[in-house]
């Protein structure tokens with residue numbers, strides 16, 4: 001699987017490039033098709049970053065990721 005750096009992920013914030021990516025537990029999901037992530041924003045959260053620690057604030061579980069494709073892994077120290 002392709003490994004991406006935090007810098008590469010950050011460009012997929014729904015503002016700088018058309019793709020909207022979110023990292024969760026080391027995996028990067030492409031949520032570009034979601035109306036709920038339009039322009040990279042989801043409630044007070046922004047795409048293009050690792051949102052693992054933020055899921056606890058959500059009214060839903062990680063099952064919301066099930067219908068999205070994993071497009072790569074997040075490099076641990078970049």
Ligand code: HEM
Nearest residue numbers: 024034035036043045051052054055057058059060064065
């Ligand atoms: C204030 C925090 C948040 C609120 C109020 C919120 C609210 C919602 C609601 C109402 C939905 C649609 C209903 C559902 O599937 O349960 C949803 C879907 C989703 N949420 Fe959140 N969420 C929050 C935080 C987060 C965080 C931190 C993440 C990522 C770690 C996230 C990822 C997603 C994803 C991927 C979906 C599916 C979108 C789709 O199916 O199109 N959410 N969220």
